[in-house]
Amino acid sequence: MTKHIFVTGGVVSSLGKGLTSASIGMLLERRGLSVRMQKLDPYINVDPGTMSPYQHGEVYVLDDGSETDLDLGHYERFTHSPLTRHSNYTTGQIYLSVIEKERRGEFLGKTVQVIPHITNEIKSVIRQLRDESVDVIITEIGGTVGDIESQPFMEAIRQFALDVGKENCLYIHLTLVPYLKAAGELKTKPTQHSVGLLRQIGIQPDILICRSERAIPREDREKIGLFCNVEIDSVIEERDKDFSIYEVPLSLVENRLDELIVRKLRLSADELQLDDWRELLHRLRYPDHEISIAVVGKYAQHKDAYKSIYESLDHAGIHHRAQVRVGRIQSEDIEREGPQRLLAGYDGILVPGGFGERGIEGKIEAIRFARERGIPFFGICLGMQCAAIEFARNVVGLEGAHSTEFSKDTPHPVICLLDDQRNITHKGGTMRLGKQACLLEDNSHARAGYGGERIEERHRHRYEFNNVYRQQFAAHGMKFSGLSPDGKLVEIIELADHPWFLAVQFHPEFKSKPTAAHPLFAGFVEAAIERHASRGQPAEPV
Ligand code: GLN
Numbered sequence: 001m002t003k004h005i006f007v008t009g010g011v012v013s014s015l016g017k018g019l020t021s022a023s024i025g026m027l028l029e030r031r032g033l034s035v036r037m038q039k040l041d042p043y044i045n046v047d048p049g050t051m052s053p054y055q056h057g058e059v060y061v062l063d064d065g066s067e068t069d070l071d072l073g074h075y076e077r078f079t080h081s082p083l084t085r086h087s088n089y090t091t092g093q094i095y096l097s098v099i100e101k102e103r104r105g106e107f108l109g110k111t112v113q114v115i116p117h118i119t120n121e122i123k124s125v126i127r128q129l130r131d132e133s134v135d136v137i138i139t140e141i142g143g144t145v146g147d148i149e150s151q152p153f154m155e156a157i158r159q160f161a162l163d164v165g166k167e168n169c170l171y172i173h174l175t176l177v178p179y180l181k182a183a184g185e186l187k188t189k190p191t192q193h194s195v196g197l198l199r200q201i202g203i204q205p206d207i208l209i210c211r212s213e214r215a216i217p218r219e220d221r222e223k224i225g226l227f228c229n230v231e232i233d234s235v236i237e238e239r240d241k242d243f244s245i246y247e248v249p250l251s252l253v254e255n256r257l258d259e260l261i262v263r264k265l266r267l268s269a270d271e272l273q274l275d276d277w278r279e280l281l282h283r284l285r286y287p288d289h290e291i292s293i294a295v296v297g298k299y300a301q302h303k304d305a306y307k308s309i310y311e312s313l314d315h316a317g318i319h320h321r322a323q324v325r326v327g328r329i330q331s332e333d334i335e336r337e338g339p340q341r342l343l344a345g346y347d348g349i350l351v352p353g354g355f356g357e358r359g360i361e362g363k364i365e366a367i368r369f370a371r372e373r374g375i376p377f378f379g380i381c382l383g384m385q386c387a388a389i390e391f392a393r394n395v396v397g398l399e400g401a402h403s404t405e406f407s408k409d410t411p412h413p414v415i416c417l418l419d420d421q422r423n424i425t426h427k428g429g430t431m432r433l434g435k436q437a438c439l440l441e442d443n444s445h446a447r448a449g450y451g452g453e454r455i456e457e458r459h460r461h462r463y464e465f466n467n468v469y470r471q472q473f474a475a476h477g478m479k480f481s482g483l484s485p486d487g488k489l490v491e492i493i494e495l496a497d498h499p500w501f502l503a504v505q506f507h508p509e510f511k512s513k514p515t516a517a518h519p520l521f522a523g524f525v526e527a528a529i530e531r532h533a534s535r536g537q538p539a540e541p542v
């Protein structure tokens with residue numbers, strides 16, 4: 001019998017509900033249970049694919065090509081839950097599906113309403129993950145209790161317990177217990193109000209997880225328990241973790257959250273197994289090396305815009321026992337100040353994916369700087385396209401070379417629209433998306449890193465390398481070390497006469513895990529460690 005855990009949040013947003021949900025999933029898996037993760041987002045967009053990184057941070061792409069919330073990245077990094085388009089729904093998707101049913105006449109003349117039609121649709125997307133082999137489904141509700149948009153979702157998860165039995169459902173509510181400096185006290189009132197809102201909807205939380213910058217004394221937990229109608233042992237403290245997000249599961253274990261869930265849901269679980277996770281944290285805490293990597297992008301100031309890339313750099317650091325310090329550089333600043341001042345101290349330069357022209361020339365300059373000085377370079381998606389443009393202009397001698405995304409009438413369109421994209425006008429979900437195969441060439445960094453000939457990686461782009469220029473590029477030392485199986489699409493480029501210069505059309509950052517670094521990130525960080533050692537001077541992020 002599949003059990004359900006619903007995770008809601010209150011008081012403020014950005015409490016780390018995604019991380020907490022992922023940590024819960026991980027702890028249950030590490031007690032031998034099979035877990036499925038799911039996120040329901042109350043906003044109206046059908047998916048986050050059309051949203052700006054300023055609004056939403058990174059768009060996380062799954063194997064099946066769905067463009068999802070970045071919390072799904074936490075789910076994949078912390079658990080083995082298979083994720084598909086059924087793992088992330090929004091209000092937009094729910095309404096779209098109900099409206100399409102209405103147009104098909106499926107409601108037989110009835111008035112279509114939020115209750116029951118929208119709530120039924122929400123319940124059905126939760127229910128569809130149930131399966132004999134699945135012990136627990138963890139459904140995280142985005143937003144904060146009290147938001148207008150989240151009401152149908154709250155109502156649906158309330159009803160869910162009526163449908164499958166209260167004993168099969170567990171409601172976990174994440175709140176904030178702020179510390180007021182002036183009063184010198186932790187304040188429990190916001191938590192009381194937040195739970196009050198939940199109880200108005202008819203949801204009595206079973207477990208409260210309280211984020212706090214300080215230890216919450218027993219008497220405060222008792223007070224919260226009393227006012228919120230929750231047993232004191234079910235009021236769990238989740239202290240801020242300054243060092244690493246990978247500490248979160250361990251701090252929840254210290255507060256016996258796994259035990260509590262297993263008991264409350266009457267699950268039959270094994271002993272908790274966390275040795276490799278503890279080892280990972282040990283490596284993070286006691287590194288042998290320290291390097292610095294510059295990530296040069298349009299949204300470098302936004303902490304979530306390249307989330308999976310920052311995480312993947314950490315994973316590679318864990319793999320090589322290196323502390324990776326990341327300098328986030330706005331590519332426009334390079335246009336103003338030049339690469340020397342902003343990039344000279346770094347052991348490696350990474351240019352991530354992106355859209356739009358702003359900051360493009362800065363990225364191209366950063367790549368030239370890395371290429372000419374033998375600094376390890378890793379380009380991802382738009383980063384690869386910029387590397388091709390830079391090479392065309394400065395090595396092959398194709399003046400004015402560009403991508404047709406930015407210059408429709410460039411004399412040398414070295415990056416151009418994919419054939420399949422030429423007639424597409426709709427923006428949502430229409431790029432080349434998701435898992436695609438790629439064949440690797442012998443004697444390349446790519447092949448050495450992956451250790452095999454065929455790989456599969458996730459994509460999200462409309463433009464590609466223009467094959468008209470392949471021969472010319474090759475004649476000047478560019479290696480096409482990864483191609484689509486039909487040989488038509490360039491997926492990886494490398495330079496032979498450079499310590500490590502590699503760029504990919506796909507997004508390797510979506511497949512890296514803390515316990516299994518992605519081979520290309522591992523290769524890049526290894527090259528940066530070598531460069532750092534050969535320079536023999538401390539890295540000073542600018
Ligand atoms: N804008 C480029 C394209 O559409 C790159 C996309 C990306 O970096 N994800 O091809």
